[in-house]
Amino acid sequence: MVKNMVLSLLLLLFLVPANLVHAESEPRIIDQYEENNTFNTAYPLGNWKYKLLSGTIHAPEDYDYYQFTASKGDRLAIRLSQIPNHVNYDLYLYKDSYGYPLIDYSTRSGNQDEIIRFDVPETGSYIVLVRSADGSYDDWNFYRLTFIDRIKTATYTANLTPTVLTSPGAGTTSQVASVNLSNQQAVPDGAIVRSVSAQGTISPSLGHTYREVMNGSEGIWYTSISGSGSFPDITVAKELPVKTIWHVRYYSLAHSSSTWRNPQIRITYEYDETYHY
Numbered sequence: 001m002v003k004n005m006v007l008s009l010l011l012l013l014f015l016v017p018a019n020l021v022h023a024e025s026e027p028r029i030i031d032q033y034e035e036n037n038t039f040n041t042a043y044p045l046g047n048w049k050y051k052l053l054s055g056t057i058h059a060p061e062d063y064d065y066y067q068f069t070a071s072k073g074d075r076l077a078i079r080l081s082q083i084p085n086h087v088n089y090d091l092y093l094y095k096d097s098y099g100y101p102l103i104d105y106s107t108r109s110g111n112q113d114e115i116i117r118f119d120v121p122e123t124g125s126y127i128v129l130v131r132s133a134d135g136s137y138d139d140w141n142f143y144r145l146t147f148i149d150r151i152k153t154a155t156y157t158a159n160l161t162p163t164v165l166t167s168p169g170a171g172t173t174s175q176v177a178s179v180n181l182s183n184q185q186a187v188p189d190g191a192i193v194r195s196v197s198a199q200g201t202i203s204p205s206l207g208h209t210y211r212e213v214m215n216g217s218e219g220i221w222y223t224s225i226s227g228s229g230s231f232p233d234i235t236v237a238k239e240l241p242v243k244t245i246w247h248v249r250y251y252s253l254a255h256s257s258s259t260w261r262n263p264q265i266r267i268t269y270e271y272d273e274t275y276h277y
């Protein structure tokens with residue numbers, strides 16, 4: 001028994017240095033997704049939502065293919081980050097079909113993050129590739145690959161000045177109230193208008209009263225449904241920026257004057273979380 005233990009310890013003493021020597025001559029870390037060096041052996045991730053993984057490029061010729069599924073209309077981003085110092089990795093996106101057509105790529109210099117934004121045209125399978133740009137690699141430090149649901153929505157309510165608008169009636173328009181959201185920190189850069197509603201009370205309440213709103217980047221007046229603050233002609237398809245100058249005014253066909261106090265616009269918008277990535 002004791003003899004066996006001594007033998008085991010002796011074996012361990014021999015084995016440990018042997019392992020260390022072995023580790024120096026072989027790549028120190030081959031990640032759990034290997035072998036994934038070809039389209040055919042791409043590692044299957046399943047649906048992209050909201051995958052996050054860490055891998056290594058352990059040799060100049062090491063290609064890391066990952067397969068994922070996505071649905072038509074998904075608006076995702078694939079981000080390659082934490083690229084180790086002194087190496088340069090790139091990111092490619094392919095359709096998983098005959099010939100593997102290239103859809104998009106990101107090939108920034110140095111170890112800058114890579115990003116591919118992808119509006120999925122059809123439900124199916126896709127393949128993303130991480131590879132060295134120039135043969136540089138780091139078999140010790142992991143890169144990170146993240147799948148991001150990149151489009152978010154939010155609302156912003158703006159007060160316009162002057163805060164009192166009057167109209168004499170009979171179709172004559174009021175003064176114009178304005179607000180400049182160009183540098184509004186609360187709104188993300190690149191935000192796009194989905195819908196706008198005008199708020200604040202017009203009194204007395206008259207029939208056939210129409211509010212109007214203008215997005216300064218476009219210069220077109222949109223007219224609300226009579227008596228309401230909604231503008232059905234403003235849709236996300238117009239791609240109006242939120243961060244610009246906005247104007248409102250109103251008119252009433254009634255033969256009577258009225259006042260719009262504290263005019264506000266409530267903007268529902270979408271933005272790309274990866275806009276600055």
Ligand SMILES: [Ca+2]
Nearest residue numbers: 036037063064
């Ligand atoms: Ca690989």
Ligand SMILES: [Ca+2]
Nearest residue numbers: 089090107108
């Ligand atoms: Ca790169």
